[in-house]
Amino acid sequence: MTDSHTLSPTAPDHIPTGVPGLDAVLKGGLLPKAVYIIQGGPGEGKTILANQICYAWAAGGERSLYVTLLAETHHRLLRHLQNMSFMDNRFAGTSVVYESAFDTLRTEGLEGILRYLTRNGKRQSASLIVIDGLFALEENAASERAFREFINDLSIYADVVGCTILLLTNSKRDSGCPEFTMVDGWFQLGSDEDKFRTYRYLQVHKFRGSDFIGGRHMSTITSDGFRVFPRLEAVTGELDSAPMRDERLSTGVARLDEIIEGGVPYSSTTLLVGPTGVGKTTLGLSFICESSEAEPGLVFGFYEDAHRLRRRANALGLGLGELIDSGVVEILHHTPTELLQDQLAEEILEAIRRRGVKRLFIDGVDAFKQAAVNEQRLGRFISTLTAILRCEGVTTIFTAELAEIVGGDTGLQFAAVSAIAENIVLLRYAELESRLYRTLAILKMRESGFDPYVYEFHLGAEGFRLGERMQRTEGVVTGQPHRLPPVGRRDA
Template sequence: MDETGERCSTGVPGLDQVLHGGFVPGRSYMVSGRPGTGKTILGMHFLLEDPENALYVAFEEREKDIRANAAALGFDLGDVTILDLSPDAESFQSRMHYDVFEPPDVEEDITQHVVEAVDDLRPTRVFVDPLTQLRYFAPDDYQFRTEVAGFMSYLKDSDATVVFTTQPMPNMPDADLEFICDGSMDLGYAAKGRTLTVTKFRGSGFQGGIHTMRITSSGIAVYPELVPTVRSREFDADTMSTGISEMDSLLNGGIERGTVTVISGPSGVGKTTTGSQLMSAAAEHGGRSVIYMFEESTDTFTHRSESIGIPVREMMDAGTLDVVEVEPLAVSSDEFAYMVREEVEEKGTKVVMIDGISGYRLSIRGDDDELVRELHALCRYLRGMGVTTLLVDDVAPITGDFQPTSERISYLGDNILFLRYLELHGEINRAMGVLKMRTSDFERTLREFEIRSDGLHLGDPLTGLQGVLTGTPEYVEDRGE
């Protein structure tokens, strides 16, 4: 397939990426979907890429309604030529009385008006909305397909790139129209919201999958499904210090750049604080970091961090750290992945922290299999870009049987740093340990740690205790005595 030629932009943010650059010029494309899925808005985006050479053939809506709807989205169709062939258009009714002409005569008259408009304007872009309206004027399906094929062939011979919409009905599917076009896409709905799926694209590859689409007050945006790739950005695989010597000892010097670290533990044990300490240390060594807060407000996080001496606000002012508050019920996993890609590819972000997996799970709107699949793709992408990734993972048990991570998440981490509550002498204490490091050895002991007003502190290894992982350890005698 030749993907090196010039492309015709769709005008829709994100869709050109799915189509590997946009439409192939001079070809025809079908956009299918139920009413309200955004087909007409997509067509407006397409026309506004070259409005002075654009023709809008309207079979359903009146011109004044089209322009009013476009204006509500901030679209100026002033330079777009609109051929109003809607059934209730006064100009159309004065030329063609549906109650007088037989359907074949009406169809022929409609085609003639389109031909005249194309010959006069010589457009480079044509949008037909919806093409299936012509079905009502054809005596049978064979005649409809024949006329539509000739119609599309004429438009393509005029060197125009054509986009047409269809509205499938239970008794009138539109699958028979795919044979006349060079590409097709379907707009619909899924658990994650509005979706766009490319089903055919002649002469080029495209990104498959079900992509998230959002309609806003300014039009359509497409968020391509994230596809992990092999390493695509060079980086120095050195070790990033945590900024705390005792934690560095646990981690055999720190965390290797470009790896994924899971910070796990029960609620309130200090996972986010530990993560923010690592982000602070990363900022001191240069490079930009970003924290995505799924479960806490930016103000609360900033206040908590500042109260223990982690200079979050100072780093934000210096541009080395950004804290982004994410509402998981309002953002799909595809939209979130798109946000992360912008940070990494456009702003050069080196460290990403997701706080936390429980909140991120809500954006998936699926089961645990979907969660693992989406997180796997995201982590593979970040690892391939040389980004150091921190995942904050909340595990349910406060004490009792040790659970290093939430279900099926552990394999994602190159490193697993776990936090644990301990009951010692009737007091609640905390411990930190390392369960896994793929790239190096690590300290096998646990260390007690505290969160004080001047930061995070770790103690000496807890070598005189057994049963630490149960949450209720006991002191043991020194076996050397």
């Protein structure tokens, strides 16, 4: 980063930015002796992103020079950054120095700015220089050629001195303009609308000297600063499968375990599908309540928080509260509002790896569809997530509430997750002779036999109880149940 660092044979090829998710997109971070353009409109986060990098580098012992070419005072800039958690006042004015070159640009032009950077960068021993206001240099250049020569001189300066330079601009100039062809990297910050919500994104258009993950990656700005959520399917790469085990995990319902030959297979994914209120969550909680210190559990839900799940489990005779209090089970709850699907996946995987989770219950996989900016990604996203879970040795149960399970001649219709769910359990209501029944049928079970019958089940103080198979009925799975006539009757 400084001369002694960059010339060292042990120096890293990439320098971490300290911005969550960005280094994954850049496959390691920024490169030394390079010039990067960060482009975006007003309010897209350029200033926050650049400052976050400065303070991350300061925490690692490096020094930065933040140069503004605008009339905005540094006092105002710093005031807006005070609420950011990355902002460490110990470094402001020491390891991160703010200076204005507004007057220099106005009186001495682009050549004066280059002399200014050479003089002040050396005085500060800066390994990182931020120039906030590249568009001001464009406007003050005598010609397009003069601006092109300035960018070239800046690149030579970065290479000779051994520093990294970030150029921030809100210009709408495109890839045909000389600055984008001459710099080492070009990052775009933007925002777009999906019906009623606005979402942010980061896209790397160019990153010379290194591979990177292209396309749009969703991002957020919070009090913690700028964060990038790389597309899950793009950053996962090759996965090593978990060791195969001839092992079954109990569903928590003894009779159900019997009809699927001992429980759900280890590290498999099971989809519980059915209408609202039929008992999907209760069955999922029964599975989670089989967790132990050797098999920690995690409930990731969208519709019921920990307090409501405790109350429900208590009414069903399940010891969920004790498992939560002992730390064997963790509850993570999100309202299905404006979260991003990659953000949700990151939180799930972080919790799994933090606690070594082996039993996972995701209550409401449909919320991933609500969180998707582009629904065309949903199949690839779910497929990647479940593949990661299998490789982590996690046995997962999802619930899915579908708008239409039966639709005339179209038959059974499931969400994208059904294509990669190894086990599918259908829970339905059936009305027979003016009585409402709850029914369960196994539609699919990975590498396992199962009873191909429809069973009645009950919910109550004893939890989820599976009864006997239903007799002399047809059409329960198709949603058009009816009693068969007694044997020998001809008026059926």
